[in-house]
Amino acid sequence: MIIEIDNVELYFNNKPIINGVYLKAETGKITGILGSNGCGKSCLLNIVFGNLRAKYGLVRINNTPILKPLYQTKLVSYLPQHHFVPNKMKIKAAFKLFQVDWGAFVNIFETFIPFKKFYFNKLSGGERRIIEIYLILKCSREIVLLDEPFSHVAPLYIEKIKDLIEEEKHKKAIIITDHMYEHIIAVSDTTYLLKNGCTKLIGSLKELEDYKYLSIGTFN
Numbered sequence: 001m002i003i004e005i006d007n008v009e010l011y012f013n014n015k016p017i018i019n020g021v022y023l024k025a026e027t028g029k030i031t032g033i034l035g036s037n038g039c040g041k042s043c044l045l046n047i048v049f050g051n052l053r054a055k056y057g058l059v060r061i062n063n064t065p066i067l068k069p070l071y072q073t074k075l076v077s078y079l080p081q082h083h084f085v086p087n088k089m090k091i092k093a094a095f096k097l098f099q100v101d102w103g104a105f106v107n108i109f110e111t112f113i114p115f116k117k118f119y120f121n122k123l124s125g126g127e128r129r130i131i132e133i134y135l136i137l138k139c140s141r142e143i144v145l146l147d148e149p150f151s152h153v154a155p156l157y158i159e160k161i162k163d164l165i166e167e168e169k170h171k172k173a174i175i176i177t178d179h180m181y182e183h184i185i186a187v188s189d190t191t192y193l194l195k196n197g198c199t200k201l202i203g204s205l206k207e208l209e210d211y212k213y214l215s216i217g218t219f220n
């Protein structure tokens with residue numbers, strides 16, 4: 001599956017946020033989006049998911065324009081920046097809802113074994129985030145959008161999540177953004193920089209310095 005996002009224009013109160021974005025993601029590849037605070041990364045993922053309407057913008061799957069919000073097609077799962085599972089949902093209920101196997105999860109994240117019957121609001125922010133990332137990655141959707149999956153997550157768990165992302169990419173198209181640029185670069189097959197409302201396809205890491213996303217000398 002190839003998913004393309006083309007010609008996106010987004011304004012808030014006449015202020016241009018995105019103007020001229022093109023982005024392509026495909027099954028078997030991880031597509032990373034980098035960019036400074038406020039450059040429009042979350043808005044772009046929301047536009048792809050379909051819960052934010054841009055002035056213009058076209059989502060195509062295998063060359064066919066998608067004319068309704070993508071979330072209505074059951075093709076996509078989306079990890080927003082904020083917690084999305086309700087406080088008063090039990091963890092085992094969330095696994096059931098997403099049709100994700102609890103046993104496979106605790107094989108990887110053993111310290112979560114005692115949490116099965118907990119409500120979500122009894123977990124730390126990072127623990128909760130890890131479960132949410134896992135549910136979004138493992139549920140049976142072919143397109144996965146991940147907004148800052150590494151924030152608030154401890155280094156060893158980040159490594160486990162990166163392994164999971166690599167594992168899932170064989171059957172999914174994954175689009176990911178985070179400020180932990182080293183991790184994004186490490187997992188991404190294709191990387192875009194979102195700057196001044198446009199995406200720039202990054203060919204060499206030095207370009208991230210040239211475009212002033214990173215300081216000069218970062219990759220020396």
Ligand SMILES: Nc1ncnc2c1ncn2[C@@H]1O[C@H](COP(=O)(O)OP(=O)(O)OP(=O)(O)O)[C@@H](O)[C@H]1O
Pocket residue numbers: 012017035036037038039040041042043044
């Ligand atoms: N509902 C809204 N109304 C007005 N402006 C908004 C709204 N949502 C986002 N913006 C503005 O759009 C811009 C892009 O926001 P967005 O959340 O996409 O940035 P981001 O690249 O994800 O930033 P960060 O990395 O800090 O999360 C910001 O300047 C933000 O203030």
